[in-house]
Amino acid sequence: MADQPLRSVDDLIKAELIGENERAELSALEKRYAIALTPSVARLIDRDDPDDPIAAQYLPRVDELKEHPDERADPIGDQPHSPVEGIVHRYPDRVLLKLVHVCPVYCRFCFRREMVGPQGDGNLTKQQLATAIDYIASQQRVWEVILTGGDPLILSPRRLQDVAERLSKIEHVKILRIHTRVPAVDPARISDELIEALIQSEKLVYLALHANHPRELTSEVRAACTRLKNAGVVLISQSVLLKGVNDDADTLAELMRAFVETGINPYYLHHPDMAPGTSHFRLTIAEGQALMRQLRARVSGLCIPQYILDLPGGHGKVALGENAWKEVAPERYSILDRHGMEHLYP
Ligand code: SF4
Numbered sequence: 001m002a003d004q005p006l007r008s009v010d011d012l013i014k015a016e017l018i019g020e021n022e023r024a025e026l027s028a029l030e031k032r033y034a035i036a037l038t039p040s041v042a043r044l045i046d047r048d049d050p051d052d053p054i055a056a057q058y059l060p061r062v063d064e065l066k067e068h069p070d071e072r073a074d075p076i077g078d079q080p081h082s083p084v085e086g087i088v089h090r091y092p093d094r095v096l097l098k099l100v101h102v103c104p105v106y107c108r109f110c111f112r113r114e115m116v117g118p119q120g121d122g123n124l125t126k127q128q129l130a131t132a133i134d135y136i137a138s139q140q141r142v143w144e145v146i147l148t149g150g151d152p153l154i155l156s157p158r159r160l161q162d163v164a165e166r167l168s169k170i171e172h173v174k175i176l177r178i179h180t181r182v183p184a185v186d187p188a189r190i191s192d193e194l195i196e197a198l199i200q201s202e203k204l205v206y207l208a209l210h211a212n213h214p215r216e217l218t219s220e221v222r223a224a225c226t227r228l229k230n231a232g233v234v235l236i237s238q239s240v241l242l243k244g245v246n247d248d249a250d251t252l253a254e255l256m257r258a259f260v261e262t263g264i265n266p267y268y269l270h271h272p273d274m275a276p277g278t279s280h281f282r283l284t285i286a287e288g289q290a291l292m293r294q295l296r297a298r299v300s301g302l303c304i305p306q307y308i309l310d311l312p313g314g315h316g317k318v319a320l321g322e323n324a325w326k327e328v329a330p331e332r333y334s335i336l337d338r339h340g341m342e343h344l345y346p
Pocket residue numbers: 102103104105106107110111112113116149150151181210
């Protein structure tokens with residue numbers, strides 16, 4: 001069993017997670033999209049189940065070579081809202097600060113799959129980071145800074161502490177939010193040193209844990225979350241609704257209950273984005289809405305996340321409540337954005 005990260009088709013074949021017969025097609029795929037699994041994730045995969053929901057999230061498959069005409073390289077429109085390198089400023093009161101473009105795992109449905117990975121945009125240089133922090137300091141309305149990427153918790157505690165301290169000095173920033181998969185895919189990385197680095201900031205620190213299946217909330221993962229919570233970090237969840245992973249109400253109920261039992265408040269359930277080569281993961285909005293109705297019928301209100309669509313083109317997030325959308329043709333929807341403007345989706 002692997003005790004090192006698996007980072008290539010060759011590694012996956014040696015670990016017997018994919019067959020030698022898949023080498024040729026997947027080698028073409030790995031030139032475009034990065035591959036990585038941590039040892040913890042590799043151990044979670046059920047090799048006897050061809051439809052294993054953990055494998056589906058991380059093991060590359062040839063379906064990724066099929067692109068749908070509605071898919072786009074920048075599905076949620078980060079680029080038009082990027083005033084300086086590393087910043088996305090889409091909403092008046094918050095910015096994304098993208099420090100790194102690498103992750104400990106590469107999710108096969110990732111909405112930033114064209115930007116993350118060793119072949120991606122690279123990390124922010126010292127100068128770019130300084131410019132990004134200056135930009136945040138110059139924007140008085142920015143109340144919250146969201147560290148994302150890539151996965152910011154792949155950085156060393158020293159670098160994280162440096163960023164937290166610099167943001168701490170900006171009076172109008174009150175909240176630091178970190179979007180990460182690390183506590184779920186590499187719980188040992190949540191060391192005392194890393195937690196100390198995060199709480200150096202005088203701001204309230206939120207951590208949005210990305211996990212999509214209840215089996216990802218192992219005892220080690222729950223213990224890592226408890227360490228963060230005990231240090232004063234507020235935990236919220238983010239998941240993606242994915243065909244073949246969590247597209248049934250029982251799995252979603254179990255996932256949301258596992259979050260709540262771990263002290264993580266269910267926050268977002270994302271409708272999958274239009275990232276290239278991900279159509280095999282996508283449900284329709286009507287199917288997602290039906291699942292949300294079934295979820296509401298079976299769990300406590302504590303376990304209900306917001307079902308969210310990020311509108312393509314940078315028009316922002318929309319909560320997919322019953323009145324926010326209507327089907328105008330088979331699998332075509334009219335959706336109102338937060339300003340009341342109508343968009344056709346996809
Ligand atoms: S960890 Fe996040 S940014 Fe990295 S590949 Fe997965 S979804 Fe994408």
